[in-house]
Amino acid sequence: MKRIYRVLCLAMLGLGIAGYATYMWAQTPPAPAPAPVTDSPVTIPAPTPPTPPSGASPMLPAPTLPTAPTEVKPTTPPTTPTPIEPKPILPSVPLDPAKPATPTKPTVTLPTTPLSTPSTTPTPAPVTLPNPMTEEKTQPQPQPPTGANENGDATNDNPTGRQEPAVSLEWVGPAAAKVGQPADYTIAVRNVCNIPVQQVLVRVRMPQGVTVTATEPKAVSEDNVLMWDVGTMLPKQERNLQLKVVSNSKGDVGCQAWVTFTGASAMKIRVREPKLLVKATAPEKVLVGDGCTFTLTVSNPGDHPAEQVKIHAELTEGLESARGNKIDFDLGMLNAGETRSVQVLCATKTGGEQKCDAFAEAADGLKAVDRISVNVLMPQLKFEAFGPKLRYLDRKATYKFKVTNPGDAPAANVVVTDAVPPGFKFLTATEGGRHDFSTRTVSWFLGEIGPGQSREVMLELLCVNKGEHHQKLTATASRGMKQEDDVTTKVEGLSAIALEMIDLDDPVEVGADETYEIRITNTGTQTETDVKLICTVPDKMSFKSATGPAKYQQVGNEIVFEPLPKLAPRADAIFRVIVKCNSAGVVNFKSRITSTLLVEPVHKEEATRIYAD
Numbered sequence: 001m002k003r004i005y006r007v008l009c010l011a012m013l014g015l016g017i018a019g020y021a022t023y024m025w026a027q028t029p030p031a032p033a034p035a036p037v038t039d040s041p042v043t044i045p046a047p048t049p050p051t052p053p054s055g056a057s058p059m060l061p062a063p064t065l066p067t068a069p070t071e072v073k074p075t076t077p078p079t080t081p082t083p084i085e086p087k088p089i090l091p092s093v094p095l096d097p098a099k100p101a102t103p104t105k106p107t108v109t110l111p112t113t114p115l116s117t118p119s120t121t122p123t124p125a126p127v128t129l130p131n132p133m134t135e136e137k138t139q140p141q142p143q144p145p146t147g148a149n150e151n152g153d154a155t156n157d158n159p160t161g162r163q164e165p166a167v168s169l170e171w172v173g174p175a176a177a178k179v180g181q182p183a184d185y186t187i188a189v190r191n192v193c194n195i196p197v198q199q200v201l202v203r204v205r206m207p208q209g210v211t212v213t214a215t216e217p218k219a220v221s222e223d224n225v226l227m228w229d230v231g232t233m234l235p236k237q238e239r240n241l242q243l244k245v246v247s248n249s250k251g252d253v254g255c256q257a258w259v260t261f262t263g264a265s266a267m268k269i270r271v272r273e274p275k276l277l278v279k280a281t282a283p284e285k286v287l288v289g290d291g292c293t294f295t296l297t298v299s300n301p302g303d304h305p306a307e308q309v310k311i312h313a314e315l316t317e318g319l320e321s322a323r324g325n326k327i328d329f330d331l332g333m334l335n336a337g338e339t340r341s342v343q344v345l346c347a348t349k350t351g352g353e354q355k356c357d358a359f360a361e362a363a364d365g366l367k368a369v370d371r372i373s374v375n376v377l378m379p380q381l382k383f384e385a386f387g388p389k390l391r392y393l394d395r396k397a398t399y400k401f402k403v404t405n406p407g408d409a410p411a412a413n414v415v416v417t418d419a420v421p422p423g424f425k426f427l428t429a430t431e432g433g434r435h436d437f438s439t440r441t442v443s444w445f446l447g448e449i450g451p452g453q454s455r456e457v458m459l460e461l462l463c464v465n466k467g468e469h470h471q472k473l474t475a476t477a478s479r480g481m482k483q484e485d486d487v488t489t490k491v492e493g494l495s496a497i498a499l500e501m502i503d504l505d506d507p508v509e510v511g512a513d514e515t516y517e518i519r520i521t522n523t524g525t526q527t528e529t530d531v532k533l534i535c536t537v538p539d540k541m542s543f544k545s546a547t548g549p550a551k552y553q554q555v556g557n558e559i560v561f562e563p564l565p566k567l568a569p570r571a572d573a574i575f576r577v578i579v580k581c582n583s584a585g586v587v588n589f590k591s592r593i594t595s596t597l598l599v600e601p602v603h604k605e606e607a608t609r610i611y612a613d
Contacts, residue, residue, distance in 0.1 A: 165263025166193045167200060167233070171255070177247050182213060187241040187257050191233040200230035200261040202241060207253045214244040233261075272304030274336070278311065278360035280372035287409055288348050288378040289479045292319065294356045298331065298368070299339040306334045307363040311342055314357045318350030318376060334362070351378025351407070379451070380407035381414070383475040383483035391463045392494040393525035397424065399461070399487060403446060403475050404454035412478040414446040416457060419472050423465035423491050430458040449477075463491040466526075493526020493569065495597035499604045503589065507609035508581050513544060514608055516579070516589050520564075521572040529596045531564040533575055538587035540610060541579040548575035567595075584612040 173185030187204065191197055204219075204226040206212055212219075212226060219226040219241070228241050247253060279297045286292045296313060300306045309331040315321060321344060329342045344356065354376050360368040387399035401418070405411045420426055420440045429435065433444045444457045468490045475483045500519040508514045518535065522528050533550075537543050537557045546552050550562040550573075564573055579589070586609050592601045 163195050163263060163265040164193060165195060165197050165261070165265075166191075167197060167259050167261050168192050169202070169257050169259055171257065177245070179247055179250050182244050182246045185243045185245055185255075187243070189230060189233070189239045189241065189259065191235055191237050193263075194235045195264065196232055196234050197261045197263050198232045200233050200259065202228040202230060202257060202259045204241075204243070204255065204257045206245075206255055209247060209249040209251075210253050210255065211246045211248065212243050213246055216242040219243075272336075273302045274300055274304040274306040274334075274362070274364070274366060275302035276306055276309070276334075276360055276362050276366040276368040277301055278358050278368040278370050280356055280358040280370045282356065282372045282374045285375045285377055286348050287479075288351050288376050290348060292346055292348050292354075292374055292376075294344040294346070294358075294372060294374075295341055296329075296344065296358045296360075296370075297339060297341040298334065298360045300334045300336055303336045305336060306366055308332070309334045309360065309362045312359040312361075313344050314359075315344070315346055316355045318348065318352065318354040319346045319356070320349050321346040348374075348376045351376045377409035378407050379405055379409040379411035379449075379477065379479070379481065381411060381475050381477055381481050381483040382406055383416075383473070383485050385471070385473050385485040385487045387471070387487040388489055390490050390492065392492055393463050393466060394494075395463050396427065397461045397463055397489055399459040399471070400456060401444075401459070401473060401475075401485075402454055402456045403449060403483075405449040405451055408451050410451065411449045411481065412447075414449050414455070414475065414477045416444040416446065417474045417476075418442045418459060420461065421469040421471055423463065423467055423469040424461035424489075425464050427460040427462055429460070431455070433457060433459065463489075466491050466493055494524035495526050495528065495595075496524030497521070497528055497531070497567075497593060497595060497598060497602055498523045499591065499593055499602045501589070501591050501604045501606045503606050503608045507611050510581055510584050510610055510612045512581055514541065514579050514581055516577045516591075516606060518548075518575040518577065518591050518604075519572055520567070520575075520593055522567045522569050524597075525569050526597065527569060528567040528598075529565060531567045531573070531593060531595045533561040533573075533591060533593050535559040535561075535575075535577050536590040537577075537579055538589060540583045540585055540587050541581055541589070544578045544580055546575065546577045549573050550575075581608075581610040584610045586610070 168188075168190045170188040170190070171185060172188055174183055177183040187202065189200065189202055191200075204212075206224060206226070212221075215226065215228075217228065219228050221227075226243075230239050233239065245255070277299045279299075281295045281297070282292060294313065296311055298309060298311055311329040311331065313327045313329075315325045315327075317325070319325070321327060327344055331340055331342075334340065348354065352375075353373050355371060355373045358370045358372070360366075382404040384402045384404075385399065386402070388397050391397045399418075401416055403414060403416060418441065420435075420442060422440075426435045426440075426442065429442050429444070431444050431446070433442050435442045442459060446455045446457075449455055468488055471487045471489070473485050473487070475485075498519075498521040500521070502517050504515045504517060505512070506514075516535070518533060520531060520533065533548070535546075535558065537559065539557075543554055543557075543559060546559055546561075548561060550564055552559050552561045554560075559577055561575060567573060577589075586607060588605045588607050590603070590605050592603045594601045
């Protein structure tokens with residue numbers, strides 16, 4: 001049973017605590033709904049004053065303020081006069097008509113008197129006019145951005161320059177005044193933000209029955225409204241406006257003050273510029289046939305990334321790449337200060353100046369171009385062969401071969417080769433020429449021939465066969481260079497006939513016979529044809545007989561032998577003519593020969609002395 005009683009006691013205690021909590025929660029007033037923010041100016045109606053005693057002056061209507069409408073809630077008058085805290089007020093006109101300024105939490109504090117009959121000891125009773133646009137919001141008022149400077153300019157911490165300009169007004173003076181007696185009041189105008197505000201204008205509307213006898217500084221009065229042009233107020237600056245007020249009737253009066261000003265906000269826009277620069281580099285000189293590398297370097301010297309960066313390279317016809325003569329590279333984004341390089345590998349196939357055009361482009365129309373040239377050095381071979389056009393058998397023929405390099409690079413491993421035709425026999429070769437008997441070739445290894453230089457070699461051959469003989473000569477060098485030439489030499493046999501004639505008996509007596517022996521020899525290298533011998537017998541002699549390889553006939557005093565069809569080189573033919581000596585004296589026996597190759601006949605005479613007893 002005790003355990004049950006304890007449980008019941010605990011349950012009753014819990015119910016009591018829950019009921020007390022529900023009661024306290026019900027006593028909490030609900031938070032008002034937030035008022036909508038609009039771009040149009042909002043009118044704040046004046047607070048409805050309590051019914052004044054008989055004879056009191058009526059309250060003036062509230063002026064129009066640039067805030068949202070709401071009702072005025074008077075605060076409970078304190079027992080002792082206290083200064084009213086400054087509250088910020090929104091500027092009447094935003095800087096940007098298209099975008100109204102962010103609403104803040106401005107309030108206006110007005111002095112008033114309690115609703116009861118004033119006693120001899122005045123008791124201040126401040127009344128606060130809150131801004132209805134922000135009164136219903138429960139979140140705290142945001143402070144001006146700490147990243148902005150005192151001029152409202154944007155900084156690195158606050159690049160958009162977000163500002164909340166605010167000016168507060170505070171009435172300072174006695175909350176109660178005597179009828180007909182002047183009372184001194186001060187309106188404290190404070191710039192409560194951290195940026196300057198411009199065109200600060202304070203207005204005060206006095207109700208009927210209240211007269212302002214003096215102001216300091218002097219105010220401008222228009223339609224029962226006092227105006228002070230405060231001008232520009234620096235951050236946290238305070239200005240005091242003094243009034244001397246006289247009330248002509250008894251009752252509660254409402255004096256309203258409002259302020260208008262112009263706030264500034266600056267937005268910091270980081271304006272950056274991407275740039276594009278391309279630089280092409282390559283070796284100054286390259287030998288033809290060697291590879292050449294072009295380096296294309298693109299950089300962004302600007303202060304913003306360059307997007308969609310591409311590089312295009314175009315090569316001249318003397319250069320050859322595996323990707324063709326037009327090559328594209330896609331680099332994407334190139335950050336500020338970043339540099340990237342690409343390489344174009346190509347082969348050189350033509351000498352002279354070759355070029356590579358580099359073109360870089362990026363988004364927003366960025367372009368850059370550059371051109372680089374490379375001198376492709378190319379050795380060249382010029383080959384010349386000199387030799388006789390005609391030679392006779394068994395005669396020497398000398399040939400000269402000249403190799404020249406008219407290019408701008410050395411020609412390496414130069415070799416000259418000559419194929420000796422069968423009509424010649426190798427004798428000698430200069431510059432270390434080597435003869436290969438099996439292939440009938442003569443070769444010279446000349447090594448390297450510099451630009452503009454030349455080398456000569458000599459070859460001596462013996463003509464052994466008749467006919468036209470062609471020599472094919474070749475000059476080769478590294479990198480596939482090759483030059484050919486040929487020399488044609490006609491080899492003929494030598495046409496030469498030697499005629500010899502002697503008398504076997506000299507002197508000879510009258511009446512005796514004399515024999516003349518005639519020898520015809522082909523001393524040339526060519527076979528003679530139609531060799532014909534004719535002998536002339538002198539007057540003091542008479543022909544008797546003749547012998548030889550050909551038949552003969554006597555025509556007058558001439559003995560004409562039939563022509564020999566052929567007379568081979570080194571061959572000879574012997575003829576004998578026998579005559580009778582008829583009278584004494586000295587006589588000349590004559591003979592002549594002709595042939596097909598002989599242009600002029602060959603003559604021979606032999607003198608013989610004939611004597612008598």
